Amino acid sequence: MSAVDLAVSCGPLRLKNPLVAASGCFGYGVEYADVVDLSALGAVAVKGLFLEEREGHAPPRIVETPSGMLNAIGLQGIGVRRFVDEVLPQLRAREAVTIVNICGTTVDEYAELARILSDAPGVAALELNISCPNIKAGGITFGCSLRGLTDVVSAVRRSTPLPVIPKLTPNVTDVASFARAAEEAGADAVSLVNTFLAMAIDIESRRPRLSNVLGGLSGPAIRPIAVRMVYECRQAIGIPIMGMGGVMTADDVVEFLIAGAAAVQVGTANFVDPFVWPKLLEGLTGYLARHGHSTVSDIVGAIDLPAPDAARAGREVGPQ
Amino acid sequence: MSAVDLAVSCGPLRLKNPLVAASGCFGYGVEYADVVDLSALGAVAVKGLFLEEREGHAPPRIVETPSGMLNAIGLQGIGVRRFVDEVLPQLRAREAVTIVNICGTTVDEYAELARILSDAPGVAALELNISCPNIKAGGITFGCSLRGLTDVVSAVRRSTPLPVIPKLTPNVTDVASFARAAEEAGADAVSLVNTFLAMAIDIESRRPRLSNVLGGLSGPAIRPIAVRMVYECRQAIGIPIMGMGGVMTADDVVEFLIAGAAAVQVGTANFVDPFVWPKLLEGLTGYLARHGHSTVSDIVGAIDLPAPDAARAGREVGPQ
Amino acid sequence: MPIDVDALVMSNDRLSATCNVLKLAAPAVAAAARPGQFVMVKQDLAAAPLLRRPFSVFEVLRDERGDILGLSLLNQRVGIVTEALYALEPGERLRCLGPLGRAFSLGSPPGEAWMVAGGVGLAPFATLAEALRAAQVPATLLYGGRSKADLVYVDWFRRRGVRVRLTTEDGSRGEPGLVTGALERMLAAGAPPGMIYACGPTPMMRAVAALACRHRCPAEVSLEPVMGCGLGGCYSCVVRVRDERLPAGGRFVRSCVHGPVFPGDRIAWDALAGAA
Amino acid sequence: MPIDVDALVMSNDRLSATCNVLKLAAPAVAAAARPGQFVMVKQDLAAAPLLRRPFSVFEVLRDERGDILGLSLLNQRVGIVTEALYALEPGERLRCLGPLGRAFSLGSPPGEAWMVAGGVGLAPFATLAEALRAAQVPATLLYGGRSKADLVYVDWFRRRGVRVRLTTEDGSRGEPGLVTGALERMLAAGAPPGMIYACGPTPMMRAVAALACRHRCPAEVSLEPVMGCGLGGCYSCVVRVRDERLPAGGRFVRSCVHGPVFPGDRIAWDALAGAA
């Protein structure tokens, strides 16, 4: 059996392996430099950045739920300029492949962020966090309107030569239509899923458990929904997908790859086990070797569907 | 402290307590008659019924996921006529308050089901399972289109004097808009949530773990999303809500009530613990007594929100 | 009428690296159980994994006076819960809901009975052997495994007057080959019994059903589909039974209430996953 | 540089119905830990609940020769994980990630040190007491609880030359009242110490910080916010520190990396949940 090569292409982005630290779950990367060899990861998606510094929401900002957690961090952050000046050089020194996750409240902010980051050395790609409210559209989240998504992606596309990766929100009726809109607007890849809007209430005080009332659900609880969405998008678009949602083990990585992800992001698992990365890489290599594959792409989208008859019958009456 | 009265009103429906067995998780009710005193439940929502008998999907039909399960039963069922002739008399004999969950592939089928059931003695209300594909609209699920929902609810409303309770799917961008459409179309209450569309893949065989490929996610994993949706709908509509999704304990029941549900359905928990009902009733009674309440309605929607300032700040930057 | 008890683990006998017998203090469940019925078990109700798992009632346990103490499970490690059951220690507890499902029929008039077991498919036959003995039906156990380590409790059956015929795929004990081979030879050698009972891997049960049919002998098989509730509530455990009048050639019935024991010739084997 | 070890539970001393000391074989973590640092623990990585929980390093354990064996945790039952830690048995294992966070500063030049502990807030003071003793700083422990059962390990501190002053709310041991009352009386009676350290319920720490400020005495508090990761990655554990130049009067810093130990006068106490 030949050796396994973990390298993958995600559109124009070349990664030494398909494992990417998910935005907001790995700080700016440098926080983990002591425990994780950043250069050994496919890439690091840093915490979402606005143009300006942000103070974020009041605590409590997280709460645990069955097989998951809610967060309402509120995108506390140092702003793009301090990031470029203070953090990026450290990431470069550590040879991290850096994907910068950007957020704005207007289309122009996204474009401006893209311009600033295009001039900064050491940025491998831009991931567009479109789970932010669009101030001009009355606060509806960019990522929940096809128009909002298209506007952001097109504006960023015009502003940067960097790979552009919109990150889709799962809080929509038809995620595949958003993936198609992203492709048409010039995205190089899409990443999905961001967190599911959710809440928890303390029944003794009757107050929401998060100061922000609503938060985003992540972790293993959401994995089956995220896998479904990656699978649906894979049928709908030609550009590559970075899949994520509840990955904890190498088996979960493989599940996303088979569903159609070209790369897999890992978020909440970092909190549970910061030393998870070598385990994931080893497990993935072992799986590929055991199944006689020499490259990751052999299994991307390699789902074995039942005969069309059965599938049609399924669609007729719906899942239940 | 005065005694606690668990009786609730859910629109025109009077229930001796707010706990309702969720459709598809309690057979036709009669299956559980040996282990549960059906007359002690608020109501029993029976397994979804079509006009005709249905054979359902091939097994495997369920698979367990972190804190949840996927199901793709495919609405196997005996059809409405056998239900009326064979099952309903047994439910009446057991003094079960019976909510009949109905499904169709056309608007006319729903209306026809409503007419048949209006003439059958012992039906307390109709729950409309709109998570079925609309054949005439090319297969898009009724419950994922405002038009589809409105058409079904209006048609059923015209066909029956029984309370009409559309059951909303969570697989939409803005569930509150569907709740409003249901209210405007004449619904007496809404129930939510149905299951989340999801999938799981066996990484060894690379085949979907369900014969139907896609299934519905239920259980504790989805509870935080379901609670959020109940909370959002409560702000949007005046008709009562039957909340559900992942209820396992009396604390979970209380969480849904505080979020705004007037009654709470319990599905997957029946599989884990068919003897859960007395525990839920006791726990709910204890909570109310401990907090000095004599009725359930005291806590319905009684969430204690943070000061408006904080809430506004939250909306500005979104949850993360 | 099934009940749910929080049963004390009285002992855990690890018979091999993959198989153990758990003795549970669940007298009320045991007293009501008939041969072939099962229980749905789970550790702490609130703990993961979410769903219960089905297990045949293996032995009904009695004290010296013959009073019922509880029941045992014959468990094989294949996944999360069966691993945990292998690791359980005396003094811990296991939720045990039952008895559930349709039992074996004892056949009337009582002729001879053959039980065909593959591996842990032995589980439903201990109570059946006791019932056959009480009904004075001569019984034979045909019992196969991959290797001799898979063959457990053989003396238990012998002590109860059951004739035992063993097979192993690697020839390390008994006749070499599959247990269905031994069955075939027995059927070829003489008159078929009054009833053949089978439990084990699906292909084995299918082969037994086919052999029984060919020799015009009634057979009952005990199926092991994935089960969500065990009470008929979830419709997950269906198996297609034959009904020539229907377009699909059969219809889905819930094996937790209409089974797990079925007449071998009622199953639409082609539709059964893993039956190839 | 924190490490994560799968530490063997060496012993579990249940000191009361709510409080226990777990001794863990984690020598490498213990050797690196400085007073006030913490670890993030979890049972089986794959098991529920999902997230780790933060605990102060209580004792650093040594054998007779002085070699480091591991560390202990002082645990109080308040919820899911702390219940499980109370129930742990020797021979089981606990994942232990650390040491993490900023330690207490020992103050230079070394004057006298007072440690103010409320209940299980005693935890960070065992290692601190050893460090103070090594630096020959005279130390006093002011230690309060609701009732005498809440006061544990008192002799441990006495044996290490720490002066101990106890309070209980119900007067069952030591002075009746709150530990902050005792602190107030000590401050009124003579010169303030070189440093006051505090750990316990937030209102108590706030009161200690206010008293220290009033007596112009430096103080350090060890906060206990909810923590998701302990490594600075999730931004869940923020506490607002004062910065008059900012519109909000301060800014959020992560207490897992910038704390859990903070100068008492840096905290924007009004913004801290439960500090009222």
Ligand SMILES: Cc1cc2nc3c(=O)[nH]c(=O)nc-3n(C[C@H](O)[C@H](O)[C@H](O)COP(=O)(O)OP(=O)(O)OC[C@H]3O[C@@H](n4cnc5c(N)ncnc54)[C@H](O)[C@@H]3O)c2cc1C
């Ligand atoms: C009526 C009946 C009686 C049974 N009696 C016994 C017995 O006496 N001894 C014994 O060792 N086993 C018995 N089984 C099989 C046993 O239930 C499964 O091995 C067990 O559920 C696997 O659980 P797990 O968590 O270890 O496996 P998982 O980690 O859940 O999965 C491992 C494998 O087991 C299969 N499986 C998972 N859940 C079920 C389920 N609910 N039912 C059937 N298969 C499942 C999966 O498809 C998978 O291939 C019986 C099954 C049935 C239906």
Ligand SMILES: Cc1cc2nc3c(=O)[nH]c(=O)nc-3n(C[C@H](O)[C@H](O)[C@H](O)COP(=O)(O)OP(=O)(O)OC[C@H]3O[C@@H](n4cnc5c(N)ncnc54)[C@H](O)[C@@H]3O)c2cc1C
């Ligand atoms: C730096 C630090 C050091 C600590 N040292 C100790 C110690 O030495 N001994 C000790 O007994 N406790 C200590 N704690 C508190 C301890 O972490 C919590 O009591 C524990 O996390 C509760 O977990 P649970 O699963 O039992 O509670 P849960 O069931 O999760 O919740 C019960 C209560 O605990 C609170 N809580 C939940 N998670 C956390 C968390 N991650 N951090 C803080 N509070 C939480 C919840 O808000 C809730 O009110 C420390 C906390 C911090 C931040």
Ligand SMILES: Cc1cc2nc3c(=O)[nH]c(=O)nc-3n(C[C@H](O)[C@H](O)[C@H](O)COP(=O)(O)O)c2cc1C
């Ligand atoms: C604490 C936290 C903060 C997050 N912050 C961001 C963010 O800044 N930008 C973003 O695009 N996604 C953010 N996410 C979403 C994750 O990147 C990821 O999409 C999601 O958590 C699902 O993956 P997981 O289940 O592996 O965590 C955040 C998630 C968590 C838990």
Ligand SMILES: Cc1cc2nc3c(=O)[nH]c(=O)nc-3n(C[C@H](O)[C@H](O)[C@H](O)COP(=O)(O)O)c2cc1C
């Ligand atoms: C096995 C199964 C079958 C179901 N069948 C139906 C159905 O027939 N009609 C329906 O409206 N909902 C059906 N549901 C959805 C449940 O009624 C409920 O909305 C969902 O499971 C969420 O609640 P839970 O988490 O308490 O189970 C089914 C759910 C399960 C698990």
Ligand code: FES
């Ligand atoms: S296992 Fe639920 S119906 Fe059979």
Ligand code: FES
């Ligand atoms: S606990 Fe995660 S940043 Fe502090």
